[in-house]
Amino acid sequence: MKEKTYVSDIDRSIYDIRNEEKDVYQVKEGLTPAIVEQISKEKKDPAWMEEFRLEALQIYNSMKVPDWGPSIEGLDIDHIVTYVKPNTKMSADWSEVPQDIKETFERLGIPQAERKSLAGVGAQYDSELVYHNVKEEVAAQGVIYTDLESAMHGEYADMIRRHFMKLVTPHDHKFAALHGAVWSGGSFVYVPAGVKVSIPLQSYFRLNAKGAGQFEHTLIILEENSSLHFIEGCSAPKYNVANLHAGCVELFVGKNAKLRYSTIENWSKNMYNLNTKRAQVEEGGTIEWVSGSFGSHVSCLYPMSILKGRGARMEFTGITFAGKGQNLDTGAKVVHSAPETSSYINTKSISKDGGASTFRSSVVITKEAEHSKASVSCQSLMLDAISRSDTIPAMDIRNGNSDVGHEAKIGRISDKAVFYLMSRGISEADARAMIVSGFAENVSKELPLEYAVEMNNLIRLEMKGSIG
Amino acid sequence: MTQQILKVSKLTAQTEETEILHGVDLEIGKGETHVLMGPNGAGKSTLGYVLMGNPEYHITAGTIYFKGKDLTSETADQRAKAGMFLSFQEPLEVPGLSLESFLRSALEQRRGGHIRYLDFQKELKAAMEILQMDASYAKRSLNVGFSGGEKKKAEILQLLMLKPDLAILDETDSGLDVDAVRLVSQGIKTYQKNQAGALLIITHSTRILESLPVDQTHVMIDGKIAVTGDGTLVERINESGYEQFSAE
Numbered sequence: 001m002k003e004k005t006y007v008s009d010i011d012r013s014i015y016d017i018r019n020e021e022k023d024v025y026q027v028k029e030g031l032t033p034a035i036v037e038q039i040s041k042e043k044k045d046p047a048w049m050e051e052f053r054l055e056a057l058q059i060y061n062s063m064k065v066p067d068w069g070p071s072i073e074g075l076d077i078d079h080i081v082t083y084v085k086p087n088t089k090m091s092a093d094w095s096e097v098p099q100d101i102k103e104t105f106e107r108l109g110i111p112q113a114e115r116k117s118l119a120g121v122g123a124q125y126d127s128e129l130v131y132h133n134v135k136e137e138v139a140a141q142g143v144i145y146t147d148l149e150s151a152m153h154g155e156y157a158d159m160i161r162r163h164f165m166k167l168v169t170p171h172d173h174k175f176a177a178l179h180g181a182v183w184s185g186g187s188f189v190y191v192p193a194g195v196k197v198s199i200p201l202q203s204y205f206r207l208n209a210k211g212a213g214q215f216e217h218t219l220i221i222l223e224e225n226s227s228l229h230f231i232e233g234c235s236a237p238k239y240n241v242a243n244l245h246a247g248c249v250e251l252f253v254g255k256n257a258k259l260r261y262s263t264i265e266n267w268s269k270n271m272y273n274l275n276t277k278r279a280q281v282e283e284g285g286t287i288e289w290v291s292g293s294f295g296s297h298v299s300c301l302y303p304m305s306i307l308k309g310r311g312a313r314m315e316f317t318g319i320t321f322a323g324k325g326q327n328l329d330t331g332a333k334v335v336h337s338a339p340e341t342s343s344y345i346n347t348k349s350i351s352k353d354g355g356a357s358t359f360r361s362s363v364v365i366t367k368e369a370e371h372s373k374a375s376v377s378c379q380s381l382m383l384d385a386i387s388r389s390d391t392i393p394a395m396d397i398r399n400g401n402s403d404v405g406h407e408a409k410i411g412r413i414s415d416k417a418v419f420y421l422m423s424r425g426i427s428e429a430d431a432r433a434m435i436v437s438g439f440a441e442n443v444s445k446e447l448p449l450e451y452a453v454e455m456n457n458l459i460r461l462e463m464k465g466s467i468g
Numbered sequence: 469m470t471q472q473i474l475k476v477s478k479l480t481a482q483t484e485e486t487e488i489l490h491g492v493d494l495e496i497g498k499g500e501t502h503v504l505m506g507p508n509g510a511g512k513s514t515l516g517y518v519l520m521g522n523p524e525y526h527i528t529a530g531t532i533y534f535k536g537k538d539l540t541s542e543t544a545d546q547r548a549k550a551g552m553f554l555s556f557q558e559p560l561e562v563p564g565l566s567l568e569s570f571l572r573s574a575l576e577q578r579r580g581g582h583i584r585y586l587d588f589q590k591e592l593k594a595a596m597e598i599l600q601m602d603a604s605y606a607k608r609s610l611n612v613g614f615s616g617g618e619k620k621k622a623e624i625l626q627l628l629m630l631k632p633d634l635a636i637l638d639e640t641d642s643g644l645d646v647d648a649v650r651l652v653s654q655g656i657k658t659y660q661k662n663q664a665g666a667l668l669i670i671t672h673s674t675r676i677l678e679s680l681p682v683d684q685t686h687v688m689i690d691g692k693i694a695v696t697g698d699g700t701l702v703e704r705i706n707e708s709g710y711e712q713f714s715a716e
Contacts, residue, residue: 415523420560421570423520424626425548425577434573438564438609 014460056180186216265297283309322355331360342445479530499664508687553632
């Protein structure tokens with residue numbers, strides 16, 4: 001029998017419905033100080049933010065494109081529209097959201113999810129939030145969940161100024177500088193000391209405009225002994241020109257606080273996803289990352305955790321699924337800078353149909369971080385002979401009493417296992433899907449239920465095209 | 469004669485390079501127990517695989533009729549749905565796929581429809597009790613971290629649940645301790661009794677046969693059935709080995 005590992009492209013019909021661009025306002029493509037000033041004016045920035053943007057633009061112009069990782073030659077920033085304002089204002093009432101935008105989010109299951117199982121929802125369409133709402137009982141606990149723009153003018157203005165791009169500075173890399181110059185949208189979450197938010201908050205980012213960039217900024221601050229689960233989802237319809245996503249996520253986890261940050265990224269395959277995420281964890285605090293990367297043409301995504309206080313912990317669970325024409329370069333970074341800190345990185349990657357997935361990890365244990373523990377495990381599954389999978393681990397250990405482990409495995413679907421399942425009456429396509437779902441199981445069980453179901457459906461759809 | 473379940477005629481099969489089966493003839497009637505013996509490398513396991521439709525082997529001549537239907541070119545899943553079962557000598561491990569969810573999918577294929585969760589659980593519990601399998605195995609990844617004996621029990625559990633018309637047991641007794649052999653035999657007897665299931669038992673030892681009445685014994689030498697006899701043939705082999713059947 002022939003090699004039967006061809007799987008068809010994913011059915012993206014729900015994601016691919018484009019809306020007509022009825023935005024009231026777009027800046028010209030490209031990037032100049034005038035454009036940045038224009039964005040700043042349009043967004044009614046405070047003076048410090050306008051300055052910050054212009055400075056970031058200068059940094060952007062002085063920095064080189066990173067000389068490692070997947071090629072981003074197809075991305076011409078001079079032709080990316082950095083700011084697209086939808087034809088609506090942000091609302092806390094779903095009925096006020098324009099019909100076409102509303103339908104888009106309804107297809108993606110956003111308001112339904114809110115009714116069922118979320119404490120609050122934010123929905124961003126192109127460059128601006130169109131909807132933001134938080135349940136009364138959560139707001140009553142003092143939890144703030146709003147868009148960053150309005151938060152910048154209110155009670156939390158000072159807090160934002162003290163935290164905004166302090167963890168990821170514009171000097172970090174070229175796309176962080178770009179983000180600093182043109183960022184728009186995103187969420188601000190503040191959880192006061194001792195408050196445990198028992199149901200998740202969710203933001204959903206949708207990029208509809210062709211040839212545009214999305215640069216949302218997510219800032220989450222958890223005070224002592226608080227806890228939160230935050231979910232972000234992203235998607236876009238496919239165009240034949242490049243779109244860019246260069247968002248930024250900054251997470252401040254206070255003493256003994258616990259934050260879980262889950263992401264399901266399903267961008268269309270013309271997207272350059274150059275996203276930067278970072279968390280800083282104080283004494284006894286915990287950051288848990290759950291990350292599913294399915295979409296985009298090119299992704300560079302390596303959430304970083306800085307374990308700053310004694311006993312701080314991080315856990316990273318990730319899955320990457322690279323199909324035809326995709327180059328997904330993902331991973332995680334951790335810096336242990338205090339004693340008795342621990343990190344646990346566990347990732348799975350699947351590549352098929354010529355897709356390339358690369359896993360990068362960086363573990364740094366400083367001299368001060370005595371008696372720390374780090375474990376990195378990475379497993380890859382290649383569904384055919386034309387796909388690629390690479391693992392690039394880096395470790396820098398500066399003391400002699402920490403415990404560090406690394407394990408990497410690359411494999412293929414075993415024909416023998418497929419035959420075994422088939423010998424019980426299961427079709428070849430189902431047998432393969434079961435093996436792939438099983439491979440991803442320890443990640444899918446970490447996802448919120450509806451996303452776990454979606455991920456399994458995604459795998460099932462991918463495998464459906466198998467030649468039986 | 470009883471109703472025929474399996475009829476294999478002049479079956480020739482090969483891997484990429486080598487022909488292994490050189491014209492096998494075999495007939496099994498409903499509810500009959502057949503034993504297949506033979507020296508190492510004679511092609512016994514290959515016959516099991518070829519009957520079940522393992523794509524590593526190519527059938528170059530001959531036919532396989534199962535319950536009167538020509539299954540020679542059907543895929544393994546179709547054969548299973550028709551009521552054929554192979555207990556693997558080395559069952560495969562599938563991480564992340566629980567034994568129970570796998571078994572439920574397989575059962576739905578076999579019965580051709582949705583099975584209520586509670587009904588399934590009841591049936592599963594009863595079958596696991598026969599084999600004295602701890603209930604926790606149902607939740608564990610299929611065969612992952614199972615001992616040799618547990619894997620074989622899990623095979624017989626699948627046999628009991630899927631209720632095929634013909635079960636091919638490839639060295640199911642090898643590597644088992646006395647207690648496990650007793651439980652596995654118990655499971656096989658339950659299968660025989662409940663659906664008058666036919667058996668083709670590939671074995672080296674006679675331990676598993678002690679409690680099972682044998683209808684026919686076949687000796688395979690060099691990819692062919694060299695001799696067929698009744699249950700007493702097993703004793704003859706035990707006394708004087710396979711040499712006596714070699715053509716040369």
